[in-house]
Amino acid sequence: MKCFVFLVLGLGSMLNLNGQMRLTLEESKAMALENNGNVKNSRLELDAAWETKKEAFTNYFPKISASAFGMKAMDPLLEIGMKGGDLPVYDGTPANLANPLQYAYMPDVNIGLFNQMALGIVNIQQPLYAGSKIKTGNRLAELNIEVKEMQRKLSENDIILKTEQQYWQVIVIQEKQKTVDSYLDFLDRLHNQVNNAYENGLTIRNDLLKVSIKQQELKVTKIQLENGKKLALMQLCQTIGLEYRPTLLLEGNLEELSLPDSYYIPTGDALPNRAEYQLLEKSVDATGLQKKMQNGNYLPTLGVGISGYYLDQLESGVDGTFNGLAFASLTIPISDWWGGNHKLKELRIRESMAKNNLEENKGLLRLQMEKAWVDLNEAYDKIQLTKSILEQTTENLRVNQDSYDNGLIQLSDLLEARALKAETEDKLIEAKNRYKLAVTDYLLLTAR
Template identity: 25%
Template sequence: MKRITGYLLATCVALPVGAQTTLTLDSCRALALSNNKQLAVAHVKQDIAANMRKSARTKYLPRVSALAGYEYTSREISLLSDDQKKTLGNMGTNATAGIGGKANELLQAVPQGVWQQLGQLGFTPEGIQQQLTAGIGSLAGSLNQVGAGIVDAFHTDTRSMWAGAIMVTQPVYMGGAITAMNRIADIGEQLAANSAHAQRQLTLYSIDQAYWQVVSLRHKQKLAQSYLDLVKKLDGDVQKMIEEGVATRSEGLSVSVKVNEAEMTLSKVNDGLTLAKMYLSQLCGLPMNGSVTLADEESENIAQNTSCAKADVAVAFEQRPEIRMLRNTLDMTQQSVKLLKAGNLPQVAIVGGYAVSNPNLFNGFERKFGGVWNVGVLVRVPVWNWGDVTYKVRAAKGASAIASLELEEVKEKIELQVSQSSFRLNEASKKLQLAMASTRKAEENLRTANLGFREGVIQSTTVMEAQTAWLQAQSQKIDAEIDVRLSQTNMQKALGTLEN
């Protein structure tokens, strides 16, 4: 909401700048926040950290992956060896070879009387032998065909293979690594937000200093112009007195030198004011060759209605983005230790999926796609890594110790910074009161000197001294008022409460 409000305010303010629209401190801050490049980079880093956090959340969810491939080989997969194929192809021949030999031996062992009886029935040894040979040959051919069929049945035709699979992996326990990773991502997002906050405060601090620098130079420009008018008037009066013979030429030359010095001072202030406005325009994202008018340029009392929070170190420890960033760093190193320790712990995951292939491995290498479901549990237990994880854990603990020491050191420096800012603010307030008292005395002294000069009882040198004292008092008052403003800004920055 602050970013949107600032952008709208900056847009509304930027439109009529060319028409000499007066810019307040808040409008300059809004313009600077809208146009600061480093702040824009910090916001992009926040978006990056947010996406990294979302990415870390997905580690809890199951992973689904798909694989597919094709392979052509010069030879197919063979489930039978060449000898087995040959044996099966000649299975009938090999089997009947022995049967034929035994049949001949049996025929030769038949008694002669049996042959005579068989002969009466019409059976001769030659006929029986021919019939046995024909039957054995027929059996051998049939068995050879059966063996060839078996060889063909084991033919895989796997020279051209297609395969695919869908796998699902669900982490169950990763030793705390996923939890630590998510916490690191959360801390990283907080770190990016705190970094953007720090850049925001730095931008506001820079714009405040530039704003009050312009206001200071503008008031000194008016002061230099007033001083120039005073010395010019004195120079004119002295020149008239010289013409009347009541003043010496030496007095006239002294006043003329003061006029030249006043003109030179005014020229320097004009140049400094131009450069300061260019720098302020650059911070606000406005054209540097444009004309910028600030609301406090015409203010009679720059330091009026000012207030600042008390120097409470506890508030600084809570609000300073630098402290929060170091705490984020410390938390991140602690989570890194847990992440590394997970390398020595077991990891459990559930896996499952579906795989297909062509030829179909589950139906006799059929030239069709066929698949199978699978589910299982995967357990990984580290056994020995030569102390690699232990050394990394020790290193991470060392980094955590460093972050803790740096946090304590920064706390001490911030406590000192708050004290110094409080002292500077009190000192600036005292200087302002003294400067205002000196201004009143210098104005009265100048009034008295001018009155005495007109009455002819005071010389021009005394008037010039009074004018110089008045110039110094007014300049010191302007410096004191600006110092109060800058001291308040320093206090807010030290407390971490510098906001738009």
């Protein structure tokens, strides 16, 4: 709900009075995190892990089961036969008990039982000890939640970096469009100057053609930039989950650059906060818990419980019977240890491998952060160097303009000086973009 309110307010602030949408980098990242499919799936994975944890917790409680059974046999399951014959009849005189005077004939009797019946059973069993498997299973479920949380963070980092790359790519094209427009303004003024000189017989037609050709080349470049901006903007909109709008304005500014030192953090302080490092630690923990869980399979299990049943033979005039019992059960695995010992050794080996991976990748993660810091400083130095070159090319253009106005150099020299300045301006735009991305990369790699 908070994200929804934020997006509604954010979208409202993006629209100006003319209905034109403005978008900042922070708004773009927020929308990408809210709408990206991979990020959504990583959050659903986390929700699923929580449900798994809740399921594991239920193993602490008694297990209750109920079953019912009904049957009708073709022949009785139990038959009882009684031999018939003459049976003495008591006439009420005690003296005749030993030597009865009367007899009654009893034929043979066959009784069939369990020809049909219904049986209901309820069983309740509480585990008392299960080789620590219940406790270990719950810890594994908790560990799974921690792992999914870190994976969610990594997914968010990926989409943040992707969004920034695409956002600044649009800004770079916009800045290059400004450079081309400035270049075209220069050529328009130069074209008028050369045309006046040509009409007054002070220059040849070839000079006028050189300016016209350069104007046409820049117009082609301008069209290419417009198409490139459209595609870059469409890509950004797809990433952040926004419908493409040709009039969408990005409010990024390549001029706002902070010194690299303002972002620095020692690698030792940043390493424990890296999701990748934490995942390596959790991998070691997971192998230890798996070993403990496997060991629990070879330990005794103890439980207590109660059972009750109701039996009805479905005979007319015969009531059903109910009975119950309490019990305790103890299971001791014996032959499982023959193969289980090797399985435990395998898990110990895998635990050692996980520890080795942790130590190996710890160094690689440190190296990765150090390289990101070097790249950040290098990108900043490139900006300063390119700025210095731009000052020189600007001064060179001014000198060439004065020299051309005084008839000291040819038109081609002036055009070359202006092209050199435009090329340096483009390099400066690219250098600023690389620095922006280097800042983002360094902050992500230092868990910020």
